[in-house]
Amino acid sequence: MQVYLDNNATTMVDPKVVEAMLPYFSEIYGNPNSLHKFGTASHPALRNAINKVYTAIGANDEDDIVFTSCATESNNWVLQSVWIDHIVNGDKNHIVTTEVEHPSVLSTCKFLEEQGVKVTYLPVNSEGIVEAHTVKSFITEKTALVSVMWASNETGMIFPIKEIGAICKEKGVLFHTDGVQAVGKIPVNLSEVHVDFMSMSAHKFHGPKGIGALYIRNSQSLSPLLHGGAHMGGRRSGTLNVPYIVGMGKAIELATMNMPETMAKIRTKRDRLEDALLELSDTFVVGNRENRTPNTILISIRGVEGEGMLWDLNNGQIGASTGSACASEDLEANTVMLAIGADNELAHTGIRLSLSRFTTDAEVDYTISHFKNAVARLRNISSSFAIQKPTKGGEVLECELHHH
Amino acid sequence: MAKADMLGASLWDAYSNKVTTLMNNPQHQGEIFEADAESRGHKLIVADFGAESCGDAVRLYWEIDPSNDTIINSKFKSFGCGTAIASSDVMTELCIGKTVQEAVKITNIDVEMALRDTPDVPAVPPQKMHCSVMAYDVIKKAAGLYMGVDAASFETEIIVCECARVSLGTLREVIKLNDLKTVEQITDYTKAGGFCKSCIKPGGHEAREWYLVDILADTRKEMDEEKMKLAADAGANGKFEEMTLVQQIKAVDAIVDENVRQFLIMDGGDMEVIDIKKGDDYIDIYIRYLGACNGCSSSSTGTLYAIEATLKEKLSSKIRVLPI
Numbered sequence: 001m002q003v004y005l006d007n008n009a010t011t012m013v014d015p016k017v018v019e020a021m022l023p024y025f026s027e028i029y030g031n032p033n034s035l036h037k038f039g040t041a042s043h044p045a046l047r048n049a050i051n052k053v054y055t056a057i058g059a060n061d062e063d064d065i066v067f068t069s070c071a072t073e074s075n076n077w078v079l080q081s082v083w084i085d086h087i088v089n090g091d092k093n094h095i096v097t098t099e100v101e102h103p104s105v106l107s108t109c110k111f112l113e114e115q116g117v118k119v120t121y122l123p124v125n126s127e128g129i130v131e132a133h134t135v136k137s138f139i140t141e142k143t144a145l146v147s148v149m150w151a152s153n154e155t156g157m158i159f160p161i162k163e164i165g166a167i168c169k170e171k172g173v174l175f176h177t178d179g180v181q182a183v184g185k186i187p188v189n190l191s192e193v194h195v196d197f198m199s200m201s202a203h204k205f206h207g208p209k210g211i212g213a214l215y216i217r218n219s220q221s222l223s224p225l226l227h228g229g230a231h232m233g234g235r236r237s238g239t240l241n242v243p244y245i246v247g248m249g250k251a252i253e254l255a256t257m258n259m260p261e262t263m264a265k266i267r268t269k270r271d272r273l274e275d276a277l278l279e280l281s282d283t284f285v286v287g288n289r290e291n292r293t294p295n296t297i298l299i300s301i302r303g304v305e306g307e308g309m310l311w312d313l314n315n316g317q318i319g320a321s322t323g324s325a326c327a328s329e330d331l332e333a334n335t336v337m338l339a340i341g342a343d344n345e346l347a348h349t350g351i352r353l354s355l356s357r358f359t360t361d362a363e364v365d366y367t368i369s370h371f372k373n374a375v376a377r378l379r380n381i382s383s384s385f386a387i388q389k390p391t392k393g394g395e396v397l398e399c400e401l402h403h404h
Numbered sequence: 405m406a407k408a409d410m411l412g413a414s415l416w417d418a419y420s421n422k423v424t425t426l427m428n429n430p431q432h433q434g435e436i437f438e439a440d441a442e443s444r445g446h447k448l449i450v451a452d453f454g455a456e457s458c459g460d461a462v463r464l465y466w467e468i469d470p471s472n473d474t475i476i477n478s479k480f481k482s483f484g485c486g487t488a489i490a491s492s493d494v495m496t497e498l499c500i501g502k503t504v505q506e507a508v509k510i511t512n513i514d515v516e517m518a519l520r521d522t523p524d525v526p527a528v529p530p531q532k533m534h535c536s537v538m539a540y541d542v543i544k545k546a547a548g549l550y551m552g553v554d555a556a557s558f559e560t561e562i563i564v565c566e567c568a569r570v571s572l573g574t575l576r577e578v579i580k581l582n583d584l585k586t587v588e589q590i591t592d593y594t595k596a597g598g599f600c601k602s603c604i605k606p607g608g609h610e611a612r613e614w615y616l617v618d619i620l621a622d623t624r625k626e627m628d629e630e631k632m633k634l635a636a637d638a639g640a641n642g643k644f645e646e647m648t649l650v651q652q653i654k655a656v657d658a659i660v661d662e663n664v665r666q667f668l669i670m671d672g673g674d675m676e677v678i679d680i681k682k683g684d685d686y687i688d689i690y691i692r693y694l695g696a697c698n699g700c701s702s703s704s705t706g707t708l709y710a711i712e713a714t715l716k717e718k719l720s721s722k723i724r725v726l727p728i
Contacts, residue, residue: 303456303483304483305456305459305460305483305484305485305488307485307486308427308484308485308486308488308489311416311427311485311486314416315428343457345455345456345457346456347457347459348456348457348458348459349456380433381430381433381481381482381489382481382482382483383452383461383462383463383481383482383483384456384461384483385481386435386463386481387435387437388435388436388437388438388448388450388465389450390450390451390452390463391448391449391450391451391549393548393549394449394450394451394452394545394546394549395452396452396453396454396455396461
C-alpha cells in the first residue's frame with residue numbers, strides 16, 4: 001500500500017479536474033484574446049471557471065479575481081506592488097507580517113527590507129497563531145500593509161483573519177492574507193471577512209500546479225507585477241492559461257461543494273490517526289484540534305529525529321514531511337515548534353501528516369501500524385533512550401554543534 | 405548554477421547504497437554496560453557528542469582492554485538522520501580492534517570514504533558531511549576521556565572547514581600566495597566552504613569559531629599592512645613614487661617645513677597641501693596659499709617656482725605643484 005500524507009505540500013489532481021481540462025489543450029486551443037471563433041470558443045468555459053472561483057470564496061461582482069501562475073506570484077505581487085504604490089510613491093514605510101509565513105512572503109519581505117522598508121515579523125503564541133490584538137498593537141500610521149496567513153501550512157492552525165480584517169479596516173490599512181492552506185479546507189467567505197487581497201493556489205485543493213489567483217477587493221488599484229499585453233483587464237499580462245483556469249474552477253467547485261460533510265469525514269480520519277499516534281509515549285501534537293485545518297497533524301516524537309522518521313515512513317511507502325530540517329540546506333529547527341514554546345530538544349522531532357478527501361480508512365490503519373513500528377525502531381537506536389550514562393566528562397551540556 | 409541545478413537534487417538519492425543499507429540495518433547499534441565491561445576486566449568509555457536540540461546526537465561506547473589500550477568492542481546510539489546513523493555505524497566498525505592511539509587518528513574523511521560504494525563518488529551530499537564530522541569529534545572525545553587529556557589536544561592545528569579538513573594555516577597561506585579576494589576563490593582553491601558551508605560566515609548549519617569571511621578580511625588586512633610596511637620602507641629609502649598618499653603628504657610637508665614655510669611666514673602667509681594625485685608622467689601636488697600669500701602676485705610665479713623646484717630636487721623630478 002502507498003499512502004500520501006503530504007497534502008499540505010501538494011495534492012493529487014482530481015481525475016474529474018483532469019477531465020474538465022482535457023478539451024482545452026488540443027480541441028479548444030485558441031487565444032482567448034483573439035477575435036476569431038478559435039479564441040472565443042474558450043470563453044464560456046473561462047467564464048464558468050471564473051464564476052466558480054467567485055462563488056467558492058464569496059467574492060462580490062465588484063471584486064477582481066486575477067489568475068496567476070501560483071500563490072508565490074500572488075504573494076510577490078501584493079507585497080511588491082504595495083511597496084511601489086504606497087511606499088516608493090506614497091508616504092508609508094512599514095509592513096506587518098508574521099514569523100511563520102510562507103517563504104514567498106518572508107523572502108519578499110526580506111527583499112523589501114533591503115530596499116529600506118521597515119517590516120515587523122510577529123511571533124506566534126503558544127497555540128501557534130498570531131492574535132488580532134497583537135497585530136493591532138503594531139499598526140502605525142506609517143503601516144502600508146498587514147500580511148497574515150489564513151492557515152499555517154506546517155501546523156494547520158487557523159489565524160483570526162476575521163478579527164484582523166476588521167482591525168485593518170478600522171485602521172485604514174491594507175490587509176493581505178495568504179489563503180493557500182485555507183481555501184478548500186475551511187469555509188472562506190470574503191463577503192463576511194474583510195480582506196483586501198487573498199492569494200490562493202489550485203494544487204492545494206486537487207487542482208493542477210502552475211495556476212493560482214489573487215483576489216482584489218472592490219477592484220482597487222494595485223500596480224501590475226507582470227507588464228505586457230494587458231490581459232485580465234490589464235492586471236496581469238500573459239496569455240490566459242485556459243486549461244489550467246478551467247481546472248482551477250473545477251477543482252475549487254469540487255473542494256467547496258458539500259464542504260461541511262467532506263471535511264467532517266477528513267476530520268474523523270485525522271482525529272483517529274492523531275489519537276492512535278498519541279498513544280505512543282512522549283509525543284505531543286501542536287495546536288488545538290478545533291482551531292486547526294481538519295486535515296493536518298504536526299506531531300513531535302521525543303527521541304526520534306524528523307528526517308530519520310521520514311526515511312522509515314518512506315520505506316513503508318508513506319509520504320509525509322518535516323518542518324524541522326536535518327534534511328534541508330539550513331539546519332534550523334522547526335521555527336513554529338520553537339515559537340509555540342516546545343523544548344529545543346523537540347524542535348527536530350516534528351512530523352507533519354496532512355490528509356485529503358482521497359485518504360481512506362485503510363490507509364489510516366496502515367499508517368498507524370507503520371508509524372508505530374518506525375518509532376519503535378528509531379527509539380531503539382536513539383541516544384535519547386540509552387540507559388548507560390556517559391563516562392564522567394563525556395556528557396554534552398550544551399549544544400556543541402549549532403547555537404540558536 | 406547550470407542545467408544540473410535547475411531541478412533540486414533528491415537528497416536521499418545522493419546517498420550511497422552503503423549509507424542506505426546501514427541506516428536500515430545498523431550493525432553496531434546498541435549499548436555496552438559498565439558492569440559487563442568490568443566483569444570482563446575491561447574499561448568502558450562512553451562519550452556523547454551533539455544534542456537533540458542540535459538535531460544530531462551520538463553516544464559512542466568503547467570497551468577497552470587496559471593492558472594494551474585495544475578497543476575490544478564498540479557500539480553507538482544516535483539521534484539523527486540516516487547519514488548520522490550510517491556514519492556512526494561505520495565509525496564503530498573502524499574503531500573495533502584498534503588501539504585508542506590508533507583510533508584517534510580516524511578522521512571524518514575515513515568515515516565518509518568507508519561509506520562510499522565506489523572510491524571516487526561521495527557517499528553523502530555536501531549538506532550531510534557534518535554527520536561524518538560528528539563521528540570524528542566523538543572519537544576524539546572518547547580518546548580524551550580514556551587518556552585523561554583534553555580532546556582538543558589531538559588537534560595539532562586549527563581546523564576551519566571540518567568537512568574538507570582545511571586548517572587556518574593553509575587558508576592564510578593560500579590567500580596570500582594566490583592573492584585571493586573572495587570566499588568563492590578560497591573554495592575553488594582549497595574546497596573549504598564547499599560542503600556544509602557552515603564555515604563561510606555566521607548563520608550557517610553550525611556556529612563556528614572561525615569563518616572564512618573573517619579569515620579573508622583579516623588576511624587581506626595583513627597583506628595590506630605588509631604592503632604599507634614595504635611602502636614605508638620605501639619611503640624611508642626616499643622613493644617618493646612608491647610611498648602611500650599619507651607618506652607622500654608627510655614627506656612634502658616635511659620638505660616645505662624645512663625649506664619653504666619660514667619664508668612664507670616672514671611675508672605673513674603660509675600654505676597647505678590639499679591633495680596629491682599620481683599620474684603616469686607627473687605627480688601633481690595641489691596646494692592652497694594661506695594668509696598674505698593668498699592673492700600675492702608671486703604666488704603663481706616666483707614663489708610657486710621655488711616650491712616646485714625644491715620639491716623636485718628633494719623628492720621626485722616628476723612633481724608639479726598646482727595652487728588652487
